[in-house]
Amino acid sequence: MTLDAGYLEYRRRREGMDHDWYPWSNLFERPRVEWPGGRSVAVWVVVSLEWFPIVPRDQGFRAPGHMQTPYPDYRHYTAREYGTRIGFYRLLDAFAKRGVTVSVAMNAAIAERYPSIVRDVLAAGHEIIAHATDMNATIASGLDTEAELRIIRDSLDTLERVAGVRPRGWHSIARSQSWNTLELLAQSGVAYQCDWVNDDMPYMITTAAGPIANLPLNHELSDRQVINVQQQSAESYVEQLQDAYRWQAAESLRYGGRLLPIQLTPYITGLPYRIDALEGLLGWLTSQPGAWFARGDEILRAWSEPGGSSRSP
Numbered sequence: 473m474t475l476d477a478g479y480l481e482y483r484r485r486r487e488g489m490d491h492d493w494y495p496w497s498n499l500f501e502r503p504r505v506e507w508p509g510g511r512s513v514a515v516w517v518v519v520s521l522e523w524f525p526i527v528p529r530d531q532g533f534r535a536p537g538h539m540q541t542p543y544p545d546y547r548h549y550t551a552r553e554y555g556t557r558i559g560f561y562r563l564l565d566a567f568a569k570r571g572v573t574v575s576v577a578m579n580a581a582i583a584e585r586y587p588s589i590v591r592d593v594l595a596a597g598h599e600i601i602a603h604a605t606d607m608n609a610t611i612a613s614g615l616d617t618e619a620e621l622r623i624i625r626d627s628l629d630t631l632e633r634v635a636g637v638r639p640r641g642w643h644s645i646a647r648s649q650s651w652n653t654l655e656l657l658a659q660s661g662v663a664y665q666c667d668w669v670n671d672d673m674p675y676m677i678t679t680a681a682g683p684i685a686n687l688p689l690n691h692e693l694s695d696r697q698v699i700n701v702q703q704q705s706a707e708s709y710v711e712q713l714q715d716a717y718r719w720q721a722a723e724s725l726r727y728g729g730r731l732l733p734i735q736l737t738p739y740i741t742g743l744p745y746r747i748d749a750l751e752g753l754l755g756w757l758t759s760q761p762g763a764w765f766a767r768g769d770e771i772l773r774a775w776s777e778p779g780g781s782s783r784s785p
Contacts, residue, residue, distance in 0.1 A: 493654075493677050504728030505673065507774055512724035512762030513717060514771050516733045517574035518643070518666070518689055519563060520696075521589070523581040524552045524607040532612035535645045536696065537737075552739050556586065559742020564596060566747065570754045575768040577603035577643040577666075580630035590635050599767035601641030602627040602662075610645045617652050624660050641666065641768045647691065655679040664772050666733075672720070673731050674775045685776075687731070687768055694735035699746075706741070706749035713753060721762050731771065 488496030507514050526549050528538045537552065539545035567574055576593050578600050583590050593600060602624070604611070609623045624642070632638040640663040644653065647667040657665055659681035664674070666689035674687050691697050693716060698709045713734060720730035741750050757763050766774070 507729040507764045511764035513720050514731045515763050515765045518735045519576045520737050521578045522607050523579045529608040532610040535607040555739025559738035562742045562747045566751045570758045572765045573597045575599045577601050579606045580627045581606040583634040587634050602639040603643045604645050613650045655681045658682045658684045689733045695740045706746040710749050710753045
């Protein structure tokens with residue numbers, strides 16, 4: 473039996489990628505990136521600050537961390553609210569102790585309900601990036617384009633109205649996108665998104681509405697993945713992040729600057745029996761001579777400037 477000749481034909485078969493989002497680029501063959509002050513590893517902390525409606529809508533899919541038991545599910549609802557009321561402020565205190573600034577991926581509903589949180593975030597020098605309207609606003613294929621655009625625009629508009637500054641970054645719930653998301657984000661003026669996790673450094677994506685940068689926010693380095701999903705301890709989480717830093721610092725000696733993303737969830741790491749481990753990690757990282765703690769917008773700016781690497785994906 474022979475295969476039909478058309479079986480081996482593929483119109484996208486060519487050297488490099490089989491799509492036009494970005495060209496192929498070997499991480500270890502790109503021009504060196506030099507971070508400010510000659511630092512070797514940009515440490516990017518992203519805090520997920522989310523508001524979960526007590527009744528999931530399950531449009532597309534149910535967001536991770538959402539309500540589970542028959543409603544009203546006060547057990548999970550109040551646990552999430554603990555993160556907003558208490559855990560988040562433990563994180564802010566930990567950042568302040570070490571002079572660290574971070575990006576806060578915020579649901580617009582948080583800004584509407586708790587404008588004082590927005591004021592506290594900005595007063596501490598942190599960046600706010602858009603994270604949908606609330607945790608019912610999931611995005612997936614099949615979502616009407618106009619409905620998705622409303623989620624994006626409502627998120628950006630609400631955060632701008634409350635914070636006084638329009639977010640430059642976007643983080644989808646569960647990093648989930650439709651076929652249209654990138655174009656809609658670029659069309660809405662978003663400078664960078666952090667849903668794609670296929671690299672260790674920023675790169676540019678081309679859309680019909682213009683370019684948008686991707687800052688990879690690796691979910692494997694999130695407290696949700698390590699502590700909640702894998703059921704490991706906070707101390708193990710810290711050890712893994714230290715290992716990641718050491719590896720990237722060693723790579724940077726030969727290949728140039730690297731990016732270490734750390735995603736934190738207030739109702740997970742902000743608990744009293746885990747926050748000490750985080751404070752220890754921040755103390756260890758800030759003592760490393762090559763560590764540069766930076767917000768997403770600062771990383772994007774440094775990477776795009778001469779000496780950065782925005783020329784390469």
